[in-house]
Amino acid sequence: MKPKFKIPGTFTIVFAIIVACAALTWVIPGGEFDRTTVTVDGQERSIVVPGSYHTVEQSPQTWQVFTSFFKGFERTSSIIVFILMIGGAFWIMNVTDAINKGIGFFLTDMRRLEHNRILGRIGVNNILIVAIMLMFSLFGSVFGMSEETIAFIVVFVPLAISMGYDSVTGVLMCYVAAHVGFAGAMLNPFTIGIAQGLAGLPTFSGIGYRLLCWCILTAAAIAFTLIYANLVKKNPEKSPTYSIDSYWRGKVAADESEQTLTTSGPRAWIAFAAVSAVFVYLAVRMPVTDITVGLGSRRLVVFPVLAVIAVVAGFFATRKSVHHLILTILLLTILTLVTGVLGYGWYVKEIAGLFFAMGIVSGFAFGLDFDRIFKEFLNGCKDILSAALIVGLAGGIIVILEDGRIIDTILHATANAMDGAGRVGSAAAMYAIQNLLNLIIPSGSAKAALTIPMMTEWSDLMEIPRQLTVLAFQFGDGFTNMITPTSGVLIGVLGVARIPYSTWFKFVWKFIVFLILLGFVLLLPPLFHSFAGF
Numbered sequence: 001m002k003p004k005f006k007i008p009g010t011f012t013i014v015f016a017i018i019v020a021c022a023a024l025t026w027v028i029p030g031g032e033f034d035r036t037t038v039t040v041d042g043q044e045r046s047i048v049v050p051g052s053y054h055t056v057e058q059s060p061q062t063w064q065v066f067t068s069f070f071k072g073f074e075r076t077s078s079i080i081v082f083i084l085m086i087g088g089a090f091w092i093m094n095v096t097d098a099i100n101k102g103i104g105f106f107l108t109d110m111r112r113l114e115h116n117r118i119l120g121r122i123g124v125n126n127i128l129i130v131a132i133m134l135m136f137s138l139f140g141s142v143f144g145m146s147e148e149t150i151a152f153i154v155v156f157v158p159l160a161i162s163m164g165y166d167s168v169t170g171v172l173m174c175y176v177a178a179h180v181g182f183a184g185a186m187l188n189p190f191t192i193g194i195a196q197g198l199a200g201l202p203t204f205s206g207i208g209y210r211l212l213c214w215c216i217l218t219a220a221a222i223a224f225t226l227i228y229a230n231l232v233k234k235n236p237e238k239s240p241t242y243s244i245d246s247y248w249r250g251k252v253a254a255d256e257s258e259q260t261l262t263t264s265g266p267r268a269w270i271a272f273a274a275v276s277a278v279f280v281y282l283a284v285r286m287p288v289t290d291i292t293v294g295l296g297s298r299r300l301v302v303f304p305v306l307a308v309i310a311v312v313a314g315f316f317a318t319r320k321s322v323h324h325l326i327l328t329i330l331l332l333t334i335l336t337l338v339t340g341v342l343g344y345g346w347y348v349k350e351i352a353g354l355f356f357a358m359g360i361v362s363g364f365a366f367g368l369d370f371d372r373i374f375k376e377f378l379n380g381c382k383d384i385l386s387a388a389l390i391v392g393l394a395g396g397i398i399v400i401l402e403d404g405r406i407i408d409t410i411l412h413a414t415a416n417a418m419d420g421a422g423r424v425g426s427a428a429a430m431y432a433i434q435n436l437l438n439l440i441i442p443s444g445s446a447k448a449a450l451t452i453p454m455m456t457e458w459s460d461l462m463e464i465p466r467q468l469t470v471l472a473f474q475f476g477d478g479f480t481n482m483i484t485p486t487s488g489v490l491i492g493v494l495g496v497a498r499i500p501y502s503t504w505f506k507f508v509w510k511f512i513v514f515l516i517l518l519g520f521v522l523l524l525p526p527l528f529h530s531f532a533g534f
Contacts, residue, residue: 013501014393014485018068018400021440022061025404030058032408053412059405065396068403072395078348079488083150083388084381085352087496089359090154091380092373096366098326099155101261125163129229130222132156133177137218139338140181144188146481146489147348148337149175151355153496161248165229166239167497168507172225175493176482176508180221183478183519184214191448191477195470198452206467206533213471213522220518224511240507241499248498261321262366268322271365275329276311283307289343302339306332326362333358390495391488398486401440410440423464427523430455430469434476435516439484448473467534468526475519483512 034052061068073080093099113124136152139145157170185192186207196205232239239245283304290297310332317324333354340346340354363373401407434451452473459469481487485501494504526534 011390011393014390014397014491015065017485018065018393018396021397021400022065022404025058025400025406026060028404028406028409030056030405030409031412032056032405033412053408056405059403061400061404064400064403068396068399069393071399072397073392075399076391076395076488079147079492080388080391082147082348082352083384083391083492083496085356086151086154087384087388088377088380089355090151091383092359092363092368092376093326093330094154094380095368095376096323096326096362098323098362098366099158099330101323102327125229125233126226128163129169129173129225132173133222133225134218136174136177137181137184137214137221140178140183140188141185141214142181142187144182144185144191145178145341146182147492148341148351149178150489150492150496151351153493157248157497158251160229161245164233164236166232166236167241167245167248167499168239168504169225169229169232171493171497171499171504172221172228175490176225177218177221179478179482180217180515181214182481183475183515184210184217185474185478186210186214188474191474192470195448195452195473196467198448199456199466199470201466201470202533206471206531209526209531209534210471216522217515217518220515224514240503244498244500244503261323264318264320264322264325264365265367267367268318268325268365271329271361272314272318272325275332275361276307276314279303279307279310279332289339291339291342302343306335306339309335322366325365329358329362329365384496386495388492388495390491394486394488394491398440407440410437423527424524426459426464427468427472427527428520430459431472431476431520431523434473435480438477438480440486448477465526465534468523471526472523475516475523479512479515479519483508 031053034049034054036049090099136145136149139148152174153171156174157167160166160170160173163169182188182191187204192204192210196202236242283306286303287301288299289302291300291302310328313331314325314328317328337346337351337354340350344350346354359377360373363376364370368376437451452469455469455473456466459466482490483505485491491501494501525531
């Protein structure tokens, strides 16, 4: 009997890509562009000097395929540590059972709403999925939410399982929603802000047409998720992760079997007092916060509002149970995260520290001593370690391509391939190049600095609006992020959700192709009609 082909694991696939990239450094000639430093939105950026490509000595990679893991670990160290700290913090919270009990009670309340004639016809679960995806898509569109979604996987995967779906649905609800919003962004400073600055365009101009694109792309993602989720609910065995999800189903079943609440003890009241004191201090120290969205900035009394929530909601939550208090702490953590990102420029370091503090306070409130808290933190790090390691291995792909000095050669060759194309053909070529480059350069800001200076000059020659060039970059940077193994965020999300990369690829590739085709269709109207800002 012929043995059945077995799809390799994620580590094997990524290592095979590293080996293949190393082989390419022996075949593709070495080359580089000259670069110059310009100031964009007050920040210095290194950009390519058009027409400066020149060949350099080849640098074939051999045993570097083994050292690339180390260098990739260095390159992606911030995301790796972020994953470990998030895993450890949520493991502490999982020991308290607060999240799972909260999900259980939440779903009980939602099922009561199904008795409403109107809501029952629409489907309460459908309404919930739409609301969650709209929120995350908006976050991706406005402030470029990406790495932050890793922290939410441990919330939305169990929620999806509890609703009768699977882990893929949980990933679609937050990660895919955020990245579709990222692709169709209106005000993302990390892609649009940088690209428009490099293209010499007013920052966040053309927002009207981008809003239309965001609505269409988000609607497509929501429709895809609803169709898939309802298919899985009717026949769970059709899920590509049905057997894998036994881990999550076991956890959810164990938590739903015992929904009793623990009365708050002295430690819970101490935790409540400490959290309240911190937010009152922040309210006094920082009574107003400049919340920046795009070019607009508004001064809001964020921390005074959070202080009221901490004191009032925290008090009543603590009176109910320690689980209600811990869920309130989680809510305050998420609200503080949004405030920090939009008001103070927080990134993974600050966010990781915030969740670390959340884990410690939650464990203390539940009555764990500090030895037990840090023991559980380490258990969480061990549980998530494979996800963190694969991020470092994936970072090695970029290391091999850069050290092999072939990235610029690939860019130069693809740019030359556009010669002789018409306006539609040039737009299609630019879009295809951005999608392909994103498979090896997942960083939007890095790819903008690399491609936009040359693409804009080419678009001027072909009488293509520069704004359209930025839109092609934006779409090309967003869609393939959800499938490329070089994306540390994707690999981290799949690791936390316990979904093998091969399983995810097999499931999502058709949807990604659909999004890419839809993105091309959305590029055509500005070629034939003058939209505001184009």
